[in-house]
Amino acid sequence: MSLPPEIQARRARAAEWFEGLQQRIVSELERLEDEAPAELYPDPPLSSEKGGRFDLRPWTRDTGVGGGIGGHLRGRLFEKAGVHTSSATARFSPEMAATMPGADKDPSYVSASISLIVHPRSPRVPTVHMNTRFLSTAESWFGGGADLTPMLDEQRSQQADDAVLFHKAMQDACDPFGADVYERYKAWCDEYFYLPHRKETRGIGGIFYDRLNSGDFEADFAFTRAVGEAFLDVYPKIVRHRMDEPWTEADRQQQLVRRGRYVEFNLLYDRGTMFGLKAGGNIDTILSSMPPMVAWT
Numbered sequence: 001m002s003l004p005p006e007i008q009a010r011r012a013r014a015a016e017w018f019e020g021l022q023q024r025i026v027s028e029l030e031r032l033e034d035e036a037p038a039e040l041y042p043d044p045p046l047s048s049e050k051g052g053r054f055d056l057r058p059w060t061r062d063t064g065v066g067g068g069i070g071g072h073l074r075g076r077l078f079e080k081a082g083v084h085t086s087s088a089t090a091r092f093s094p095e096m097a098a099t100m101p102g103a104d105k106d107p108s109y110v111s112a113s114i115s116l117i118v119h120p121r122s123p124r125v126p127t128v129h130m131n132t133r134f135l136s137t138a139e140s141w142f143g144g145g146a147d148l149t150p151m152l153d154e155q156r157s158q159q160a161d162d163a164v165l166f167h168k169a170m171q172d173a174c175d176p177f178g179a180d181v182y183e184r185y186k187a188w189c190d191e192y193f194y195l196p197h198r199k200e201t202r203g204i205g206g207i208f209y210d211r212l213n214s215g216d217f218e219a220d221f222a223f224t225r226a227v228g229e230a231f232l233d234v235y236p237k238i239v240r241h242r243m244d245e246p247w248t249e250a251d252r253q254q255q256l257v258r259r260g261r262y263v264e265f266n267l268l269y270d271r272g273t274m275f276g277l278k279a280g281g282n283i284d285t286i287l288s289s290m291p292p293m294v295a296w297t
Contacts, residue, residue: 022085037244078121081117145206152254162238189208
């Protein structure tokens with residue numbers, strides 16, 4: 001590949017960070033699995049007498065060089081969760097190169113990322129998504145974000161407890177990097193995670209950013225790390241706040257319908273899904289965002 005050693009070194013640093021974050025998130029989700037009350041989550045998974053454990057599956061790319069670790073969980077508290085990392089040294093197809101900054105000069109690229117999705121069993125506990133990534137062609141940038149999707153209508157207000165807590169964590173991550181950063185990335189998230197055919201947002205938002213290249217790699221990398229740390233801090237707090245609450249069959253049905261909206265967005269509009277499929281990523285990790293059970297009315 002023709003990208004300079006400095007870019008390869010930056011990719012290696014980003015990959016190391018993402019893989020370390022993956023390990024910490026996996027450990028925290030497994031800890032929550034063990035803490036979940038048995039009366040609400042009675043069925044231990046086959047992998048443990050207590051909570052579920054992640055199945056960590058290394059994979060290698062079919063094209064280019066690289067691969068990643070797919071972390072898959074089917075548990076008591078978390079009906080389905082995926083925490084995945086990947087890295088690559090490869091070349092874009094002509095179709096994809098036309099859409100990527102710098103790839104018109106040279107289709108070579110390097111990338112590193114972490115991506116996760118958590119679908120709790122309880123309708124009272126929100127679904128969450130987070131990803132951050134580094135990508136470099138002749139130009140380099142970071143992108144990603146985190147967003148929360150409560151399943152029940154009563155929790156989908158921006159004033160609901162979980163929304164306030166989640167947005168406060170994202171704002172605290174953003175504020176050291178500029179007074180306007182949070183509001184810009186919050187608005188971008190609301191615009192991105194929108195289902196035009198439903199005329200509604202996917203959830204209560206969070207932050208979303210892409211092609212972050214301020215000219216200061218260290219500052220952009222520090223911001224990306226801050227997003228990951230904010231997620232690791234706030235989501236377990238939300239889970240612990242909600243996981244002891246009982247739910248009804250009507251709540252469960254509302255959850256399954258809301259999950260249907262999640263499927264619609266990811267298959268119709270999500271750029272990350274499309275990128276992964278076109279770039280030769282791992283199918284199991286790319287499509288792990290799909291909920292285990294879903295309903296449409």
